[in-house]
Amino acid sequence: MSDPVPAPAAADGGEFELIRRHFDRGPSRRAVLGIGDDCALLAPPRQAGEVFAVTTDMLVSGRHFFPDVDPEALGHKALAVNLSDLAAMGAQPVAFTLAIALPDADGRWLDAFARGLFALADRHGCELVGGDTTRGPLAISITAIGSVPQGAALRRDRAEPGDDLWLSGELGAAAFAVRCRDLGRALPPDDPALARLDRPEPRVALGLALRHFARAAIDLSDGLAGDLGHVLERSRAGAEIEFDRIPIAASLETLPLAERVALALGGGDDYELLFTAAPENATAIAAIGERIGLPLARIGTITAGSSLRVLDARGAPIAVPARGFDHFAGGAPRATQ
C-alpha cells in the first residue's frame, strides 16, 4: 500500500505527453472546444444556408508514400489531400482531426511532421481540433471539415451536356516522379516534379472562387481519366477532350506521346481541379484564373451519352487509360481519393 498518486502524474511521458508536445497548440481559436476532451465542439457555420463539408483520407506507408519520406512533406501532404477534397466542393476549410499510427515515438520525426502539417493548416485557417495517436505501422488518417453555402457546393453530379470542361494547372509531374523512382532513375532534388509529388498545393482559393460559376468539380488524385469518369457517371454524361489542350508538365516534354498520354490521363497525385461550367461563364472563369495566379485551361466539352473521347490534333481518338488508380490492383505507392 503506497501513498496516493498525485493526479497529474497520470499524464507524464508517453502518449499523452507526445500529443501535447507536438499537436496541442493551446486554446482553440475556431472551435468552441479543441483538443483534450472526449470530443471537440464545433459551432455551426456562421452564415445562414451554409452546411459542413466533411472528407476523410488515409495515407499508408508503402502505399501512398515511401517509408523514408521527409516527415515535413508528409505532414503537408496528409492534410493537402483532404483540403483538396474541400476545394473540389467549393468549401472553406474550418477544422480537422488527425489519427496517426507510428512505429515509435520519434520526437524529431514528429517535430518535422507537425511543422509541415501546421504550416499548411495555418495558411488556410484550418484548425486541428482532435485526434488519436497509437503505435502501429505508419498510417495517417485526417478528417477535414469545411463550410459551403448548400446551393453553391460543387458536386460531381451537376455536369450538363454543353458545359465547358476546365482544368487548373498542369498534369503529369507527380506521376512522372513516381515513374522515375520505380525505374531507379533519381531526379535532382530540386526537380519540380518531386515538389509536385511531395507537396501538392490544394486549390482552395480556386474552389472558393468557382462557387456560383462552376457546376460540377472533382480534384484529380487518381488520374484525369478515372476522376472524370466519376463526374460523368454521376452526372450521366459523356465528355470530349482535345489532348493538345491539356497543359502537361515540362518534365514530360521529351517523353514519347504514348507515355505523355499515360502520365497525363492515367497518372495520379496531381491535385488539380477538374470542373465544368456553362460556356457563358468562360470569361469570368478566365478572370478568376488571372486573379488568383493559377492557369485555367478549357480542355473539352461535356456531351450527351456516356463515353469519354480524347482526340489528338487531327481529331483522331487517343486510347484512354481504362481506370484510375486502384488500391486493390497493385502498383507503386500513390495518394488516394
Add this chain to the structure above:
Amino acid sequence: MSDPVPAPAAADGGEFELIRRHFDRGPSRRAVLGIGDDCALLAPPRQAGEVFAVTTDMLVSGRHFFPDVDPEALGHKALAVNLSDLAAMGAQPVAFTLAIALPDADGRWLDAFARGLFALADRHGCELVGGDTTRGPLAISITAIGSVPQGAALRRDRAEPGDDLWLSGELGAAAFAVRCRDLGRALPPDDPALARLDRPEPRVALGLALRHFARAAIDLSDGLAGDLGHVLERSRAGAEIEFDRIPIAASLETLPLAERVALALGGGDDYELLFTAAPENATAIAAIGERIGLPLARIGTITAGSSLRVLDARGAPIAVPARGFDHFAGGAPRATQ
C-alpha cells in the same frame, strides 16, 4: 489507338466497387449529400444553440485487436469506441466517416465487418457519410459527429470539489479477458467478459440523459485511474474513491484483491461513463439509471487539491496504478481513447 472507353467502366471492380458493394447504402437520410462525392455535406444541428461534437479513434491490428478478430465484432467496436466518446460529451450521434486499410479485398470479411458496423450505427441513427478504402496493414479510423446543446456538453474540465463521482455499469471484465488471452487461458466462448471486450456498448442513452444533471464526464477506455486523472487535471481537482463501492465484474470475483484492484482501476476497454454531479442531483441520477436500465454507482467524491485517493473498507489507502494504458509503453492489444 482503341475505341473510346465508356465512362462507367472506370468504376468496375476493385476499390470503387468494393466501397459501393459494402458501404454505400443509397441516398443519404441524415446528410444533404452522402457517400460518392469529394465531401459529404452535413446540415447544421436542427436546434438553435446546438454544436457539433467531433471525435476520432484509430484501431490498429495487433495493437487494439488480435489479427484473427471476428470482423463483425470489429465493425461494432470500431464505431462503438467513437460513439462512447460522443456519449461522454452528452452528444446525439449524427454521422460518421470510415477510413480503412485492408491487407486484401476479402468480400466475406468485409460483409461481416459492415454488418457489425451498420447494426450499431442503425441502432443510434448514426449514418456513414464518407470514407476511404486502401490497401495496407489492417487499420480502421472512424470520425464520429454528434450534436449537443453547447451549454449542456459534459466536459472534462467541469468537475467541482464536493461533486459526487458516479460510474455506470461495472469494471474489469474486458481487461480480465485480455489478461486471460495473454496468459493463454482460453475463456469459454460465452463468457461475458469476452463480450465486454469485443462488443462494448456505448452509453449513448446515459450521456443524453445526463445533460443538465452531470457536470463533468469521460468514458473509460484506458482504465479508471488514468481516465479520472484527465478529469482531475483539467478540472484542477482531486478525488477520493471508496474501492468497495466500485461494481466489479463477476468474472473477477475469485481473484486476489491486488489483481481486482489492478484490473478495475488500471484495466481498460470498459467504455463505461465516469461522471460528476452536484449532490442535490443524486436522486435524479439514480432515477435515470432506473429508467434506462443501467446501474449507476456513487463511488466517491471530487475534492480540492490534486490527488486521487482510493480507500479500502477500513479507510486505508490502496495503491493506484500510476497511469492509463500508454500506446508507446508496450503491452498487449488494447483499445484506445
